[in-house]
Amino acid sequence: MSISMQTISPSSRPAVDRRHVAATSSPLFASAPEFLGTSFSYGRDEEIYGDGEDTEFVYKLVSGAVRTCKITQDGRRQIAEFHLAGDLFGLEFGKHHHHSAEATTDCKVLLFKRRQVECLAGENIEAARELWLLTANQLLHAEEHMLLLGRRNATEKLAAFLLEMDNRFGRTGTIELPMSRRDIADYLGLTLETVSRGFSQFQDGKLIALVDARHVTLVDRAKLARLRG
Amino acid sequence: MSISMQTISPSSRPAVDRRHVAATSSPLFASAPEFLGTSFSYGRDEEIYGDGEDTEFVYKLVSGAVRTCKITQDGRRQIAEFHLAGDLFGLEFGKHHHHSAEATTDCKVLLFKRRQVECLAGENIEAARELWLLTANQLLHAEEHMLLLGRRNATEKLAAFLLEMDNRFGRTGTIELPMSRRDIADYLGLTLETVSRGFSQFQDGKLIALVDARHVTLVDRAKLARLRG
DNA sequence: CGACCGGTTGATTAAACTCAATGTAGGTGG
DNA sequence: CCACCTACATTGAGTTTAATCAACCGGTCG
Numbered sequence: 001m002s003i004s005m006q007t008i009s010p011s012s013r014p015a016v017d018r019r020h021v022a023a024t025s026s027p028l029f030a031s032a033p034e035f036l037g038t039s040f041s042y043g044r045d046e047e048i049y050g051d052g053e054d055t056e057f058v059y060k061l062v063s064g065a066v067r068t069c070k071i072t073q074d075g076r077r078q079i080a081e082f083h084l085a086g087d088l089f090g091l092e093f094g095k096h097h098h099h100s101a102e103a104t105t106d107c108k109v110l111l112f113k114r115r116q117v118e119c120l121a122g123e124n125i126e127a128a129r130e131l132w133l134l135t136a137n138q139l140l141h142a143e144e145h146m147l148l149l150g151r152r153n154a155t156e157k158l159a160a161f162l163l164e165m166d167n168r169f170g171r172t173g174t175i176e177l178p179m180s181r182r183d184i185a186d187y188l189g190l191t192l193e194t195v196s197r198g199f200s201q202f203q204d205g206k207l208i209a210l211v212d213a214r215h216v217t218l219v220d221r222a223k224l225a226r227l228r229g
Numbered sequence: 230m231s232i233s234m235q236t237i238s239p240s241s242r243p244a245v246d247r248r249h250v251a252a253t254s255s256p257l258f259a260s261a262p263e264f265l266g267t268s269f270s271y272g273r274d275e276e277i278y279g280d281g282e283d284t285e286f287v288y289k290l291v292s293g294a295v296r297t298c299k300i301t302q303d304g305r306r307q308i309a310e311f312h313l314a315g316d317l318f319g320l321e322f323g324k325h326h327h328h329s330a331e332a333t334t335d336c337k338v339l340l341f342k343r344r345q346v347e348c349l350a351g352e353n354i355e356a357a358r359e360l361w362l363l364t365a366n367q368l369l370h371a372e373e374h375m376l377l378l379g380r381r382n383a384t385e386k387l388a389a390f391l392l393e394m395d396n397r398f399g400r401t402g403t404i405e406l407p408m409s410r411r412d413i414a415d416y417l418g419l420t421l422e423t424v425s426r427g428f429s430q431f432q433d434g435k436l437i438a439l440v441d442a443r444h445v446t447l448v449d450r451a452k453l454a455r456l457r458g
Numbered sequence: 459c460g461a462c463c464g465g466t467t468g469a470t471t472a473a474a475c476t477c478a479a480t481g482t483a484g485g486t487g488g
Numbered sequence: 489c490c491a492c493c494t495a496c497a498t499t500g501a502g503t504t505t506a507a508t509c510a511a512c513c514g515g516t517c518g
Contacts, residue, residue: 070372072376076380099372128354135368139364142372143371146299146378147307149375149378150307153506180464193467196467229303383474411496419475421497422476422498441483442483442496442497461518463514465513468509468511469508471507472505472508478499479500481496481497483496485492486494487493
C-alpha cells in the first residue's frame with residue numbers, strides 16, 4: 001500500500017485511504033476520545049505539505065521520519081527539525097504553512113482536519129493549551145538550534161546532533177539514523193562532505209562506531225558531550 | 230528616574246515603581262480592560278531576565294530595544310530576536326525562561342504577572358489564543374532565522390538584517406539602529422568585523438548611506454532585496 | 459553487467475575569523 | 489575649554505575552517 005502512495009501527486013493527498021484510527025492515545029487529543037484521524041502513507045522524499053500551502057491538516061507521525069524545512073530560491077535548504085514516530089507536526093496558528101514537510105524515510109501518518117482541531121481548541125481550554133504547548137516546544141527547539149547554527153563549529157554541531165538523536169531514540173547508545181548525510185548537513189548548516197569527515201574523525205577518535213553509514217554507536221558519550229560544549 | 234533604576238540589582242527588580250498603567254491598548258490583553266501592568270526601566274546592557282530563571286512576568290516593551298539570547302559556556306552568544314517598542318516578550322509556556330533578555334538600549338517596559346496572564350488564559354479562550362499567537366509568531370521568525378543562520382552568507386545576512394529593520398521601523402528608509410555591531414554580529418552569526426566590512430561594502434556600492442554608525446539610509450532597497458536572495 | 463546513488467576521501471579554494479592597528483565620538487576631569 | 493580616556497567602529501594582514509571540486513568506493517537496481 002505504501003508503495004502505491006508514493007506515486008500519487010502531492011495535491012491529490014486527502015481523499016485516499018479512509019481507514020480511521022482513534023487518536024485517544026495522543027496527548028494532544030486526549031480530551032476528545034471521539035476524535036479520529038485518517039491514516040496515510042508517504043514514500044521517501046515525498047512532500048507532505050509545501051511552504052505557503054493552506055493548512056488543511058495536522059499530522060501525527062506513526063512511523064518513519066519527517067523533516068520540516070525551508071528552501072532558498074537558489075535551492076539551499078535548511079531543515080528546522082526532524083520528526084520521529086509519535087510526534088505531531090504541521091500545526092500552524094495561521095492559515096498557511098511557513099515551511100514544507102517531507103518524508104525522510106517511508107512513513108505513516110495520521111491526518112487530522114485542521115478545522116476539527118481548531119473547533120476543539122475553541123471550546124476546550126485544555127486542548128487550546130496543548131496546541132500552544134506544541135508550538136512552544138517547537139520554539140524551544142528552534143532557539144537551541146539557532147545557537148547551534150550561528151555559534152558552533154562543525155565538530156560541535158555533529159556532537160550535538162548525535163547526542164540529540166541518541167536522546168530521541170531513548171539513549172540506547174545505538175542509533176539507526178533515518179536520514180542521509182545531506183539531510184544531516186542541511187539540518188546543521190554544513191555540507192555533506194563535512195558531515196562525513198566529521199563522522200570519520202569521531203570514529204578515528206573512538207567516540208563513535210559506524211556499523212554502516214546509517215547505524216552509529218556512541219562509544220564515548222562523555223567526550224561527545226564535552227565536544228558539544 | 231530611569232537612571233536610578235539602572236543601578237539596582239536585577240534580583241530586586243519587582244517591587245519598585247508602582248505606577249500602574251492600563252494595558253487595554255495591548256492587543257494581547259484587550260479582552261481584559263481591568264488588567265494592569267507595572268512600569269519599569271532598564272539601563273543599557275542590563276539583564277531583564279536570565280536563562281533558566283522562573284517566569285515571574287510577561288513584558289511589554291514601551292520604548293527602547295531588547296535582545297533575547299542564548300550563551301554557550303565559553304561565552305559565545307546567539308541573539309534570537311530583537312524586540313522593539315510595542316513588542317511583548319518573556320512569555321513562556323513552561324515555568325522557566327529558556328533564554329535571557331537584555332536591554333540593548335535604555336528602555337521602559339510594562340510588567341504583567343505571569344500568574345495573572347495564565348489565569349486570564351485559563352478562563353478566556355480568546356486570551357489563550359493570543360498567547361498561542363505570540364509564541365507562533367516567535368516560531369515564525371525563528372524558522373526564517375534558522376535559514377539565514379545556516380544557509381546564507383555574510384552579504385545575504387546583512388542585506389536581510391537591514392531590510393528586516395527597515396520593515397520593523399515602518400519602511401521609512403532611514404533606520405536608527407538601536408544595537409551595536411557586536412549585537413548585529415551575534416544576531417547574524419558573524420563577527421563584528423565582518424558586519425562592519427559588509428556595511429562599508431554596501432556603502433561603497435551605493436546600497437546604503439551611513440550617516441554615522443547607528444544611522445543607516447537604505448539607498449537601493451531593490452538591490453538589497455536581490456542580495457538577500 | 460553497467461548505471462546510479464549514497465557515502466567517503468583528497469586537493470584546493472574561498473569566505474569569514476582572528477589578531478592587530480588605527481580612527482572617531484562622547485564623556486570626564488583638570 | 490581642552491586633554492585625555494574609554495568604548496565602539498573601521499580597516500588591514502594573515503590564518504583557519506569549511507566549502508568546493510573531483511575522484512573513488514560499495515551496494516543496489518534495472
